[in-house]
Amino acid sequence: MGTSISVPIVDRIIYKQIDDEKVVPCNPILIHTPSMRTPEYIVDYRTIYQCMRTTLIEALRQEVDNVVIPAFGGLTGKVPCDVIARMMFLAYKQIYNQPNELTWGYALHIAKELRLR
Numbered sequence: 561m562g563t564s565i566s567v568p569i570v571d572r573i574i575y576k577q578i579d580d581e582k583v584v585p586c587n588p589i590l591i592h593t594p595s596m597r598t599p600e601y602i603v604d605y606r607t608i609y610q611c612m613r614t615t616l617i618e619a620l621r622q623e624v625d626n627v628v629i630p631a632f633g634g635l636t637g638k639v640p641c642d643v644i645a646r647m648m649f650l651a652y653k654q655i656y657n658q659p660n661e662l663t664w665g666y667a668l669h670i671a672k673e674l675r676l677r
Contacts, residue, residue: 591615591618591619591622591624591627593611593614593615593618593632594611595607595608595611595632595633595637596633596636596637599636600636600637601636601637601638602633602637602638602639605633605639605643605647605674606647606674607632607633607637608632608633608637608639608643608644608647608648608651609647609648609650609651609674610651611632611633612629612632612647612648612651612652613651613654613655615627615629616651616652616655616656617655620655629648631644631648632644632647632648647674650670650673650674654670
């Protein structure tokens with residue numbers, strides 16, 4: 561891919577961006593899901609969960625069968641690899657193991673799993 565594809569993608573992201581960073585379906589194989597507005601450490605690890613969850617939802621919406629997803633927050637965000645893996649896996653489980661009904665019990669279960677301590 562290299563730089564030949566990155567310039568049109570960045571142009572499309574900028575064009576689609578209205579007032580905030582949004583998930584942008586650039587083409588059938590690329591979904592841009594920002595994990596931060598500006599380069600900084602990620603202190604709330606739920607950001608990783610939300611990025612993964614949002615990416616999977618958009619992939620389902622766009623009917624994408626296969627995805628390659630980077631380690632959200634791993635470089636600039638300085639999030640430990642084990643935390644990234646846990647948050648991304650929890651988002652995956654939440655999307656692909658949907659409950660039959662949404663209850664407070666289910667919501668509390670998800671909230672408890674997202675706590676690291």
